[in-house]
Amino acid sequence: MTLTETRRRAPAAVVATELTKVYGEGDARVHALRGVTVSFETGAFTAIMGPSGSGKSTLMHCLAGLDAATSGTVHIGDVELTGLSDRQLTLLRRERIGFIFQAFNLLPTLTAEQNIRLPLDIASRQADEALFERVIDTVGLRERLSHRPAQLSGGQQQRVAVARALMSKPQVIFADEPTGNLDSRSGAEVLAFLRSSVRELGQTIVMVTHDPVAASYADRVVFLRDGELVTEVTAPTPQSVLDTLVRLEA
Numbered sequence: 001m002t003l004t005e006t007r008r009r010a011p012a013a014v015v016a017t018e019l020t021k022v023y024g025e026g027d028a029r030v031h032a033l034r035g036v037t038v039s040f041e042t043g044a045f046t047a048i049m050g051p052s053g054s055g056k057s058t059l060m061h062c063l064a065g066l067d068a069a070t071s072g073t074v075h076i077g078d079v080e081l082t083g084l085s086d087r088q089l090t091l092l093r094r095e096r097i098g099f100i101f102q103a104f105n106l107l108p109t110l111t112a113e114q115n116i117r118l119p120l121d122i123a124s125r126q127a128d129e130a131l132f133e134r135v136i137d138t139v140g141l142r143e144r145l146s147h148r149p150a151q152l153s154g155g156q157q158q159r160v161a162v163a164r165a166l167m168s169k170p171q172v173i174f175a176d177e178p179t180g181n182l183d184s185r186s187g188a189e190v191l192a193f194l195r196s197s198v199r200e201l202g203q204t205i206v207m208v209t210h211d212p213v214a215a216s217y218a219d220r221v222v223f224l225r226d227g228e229l230v231t232e233v234t235a236p237t238p239q240s241v242l243d244t245l246v247r248l249e250a
Contacts, residue, residue, distance in 0.1 A: 011077070012039040013172045013204040014063055019072035021058050021227075032058040034227040035072070040172070045198045045205045047215040049241065050224035051249050057176065059224065060208045064097055064174045065089045077171050094123055098165030098173035100194075102180040104157045106149040112156075113145040116163045127167065135166045138200060139193045155186025162193055166203060173197075175207040179214055191217040212241035223248060 021033040032055045040046050040063075048056045061067035063074055065081045074081040076096055084092065093099075106115045116135075120127050136142050139159040149157050158178060165173045175194065179187030195217050197203040207218065215221045215236055222232045225248050233240050 011042065013042040013077065014040040014206065015073075015075045016059070016063060017073045017075075019059070019062060019074065020070045021055070021062060021067070022070045031227050033062065033069070033072075036224070036227070036229050038222055038229055040204065040206050041220075042171075042204050043198065043202045044220065045195055045218045046207070047218040047221045047236075048206065048208045048224065049210065049212075049215055049221055049245065051245070052210075053226075054224040054248075055227040056208050056224050058227075060174055060176060060206065063206065064099070065093055094119070095168075096171045098168060098170035100158070100161050100165050100173060100175040100178045102177040104149070104154075104161050104181070106157055106160060108149050111146050111148055112141060112152065112160045115149070115160050116167055119164060119168050123168075125168075128169065131169065132167060134201070135163050135197075138166075138196050139163045140189075153186065154182050155189050158182060158186070158190045159193060162190065162197070166197055166201065170203075172204045172206060175205060177209055178207065179209070179211065184213075187211075187214065212238045212245065215241045 017037050019033050019036040023030045023032060036059060048059060050056045058067065062069045069082070076092065079092060081089065107118065110118065117127055136145070139162055141159055141163060144152060144156055152160065179190055182190060191214055194205055198205055209215050216238045218236060220232060220234050221236045221241055223230055223244055230248065231244065233244055
């Protein structure tokens with residue numbers, strides 16, 4: 001059975017149902033999400049886009065258990081996030097979720113290899129050494145493992161962050177503007193590595209981005225406007241993504 005066939009038969013990695021998020025009260029109430037229902041396929045790369053203020057970052061934060069929804073449900077695999085205690089959410093994020101942030105979030109005193117292994121060390125989990133070797137080759141870091149972050153370029157630092165997220169074998173990786181601090185060449189390298197992790201490792205990735213070029217690396221792009229899911233594009237190109245954004249902002 002091919003990886004694609006396996007992916008099609010697997011249940012969704014993340015499912016949101018009638019997700020609503022309201023901030024503030026009275027006249028200051030803001031409806032960041034308005035009944036969003038969306039699923040993210042296992043072993044696929046999905047981008048979330050929309051105009052400024054559309055709710056894309058709020059959606060990611062609710063999906064990842066970083067923010068509590070006002071109503072509705074979120075499932076990571078067979079686990080419903082709604083109603084979990086803070087401790088249970090912490091364990092869920094540690095065991096099932098990987099994160100890649102715009103700011104890299106590497107510890108400056110640790111080498112690249114130590115940063116990559118850090119989440120497993122914190123969780124007292126044994127590293128899968130075969131996976132480590134494969135991840136290192138996938139992200140092209142073998143010659144940089146002994147370097148500290150200050151000795152690495154921005155693109156290399158983000159590749160360390162990608163490898164760190166992959167090493168815990170999470171059900172899903174959430175990437176929040178992962179190329180926002182990178183030049184176009186470094187950004188393209190990181191996006192190619194993210195896509196490779198989906199194709200070669202079967203990883204599931206959900207990425208928030210404002211960049212049509214970044215979104216074109218995904219298998220699918222879902223679009224929000226005013227807190228609602230309004231459309232999606234499969235097999236995206238930079239132009240098809242840009243055209244959709246222009247229509248949404250019109």
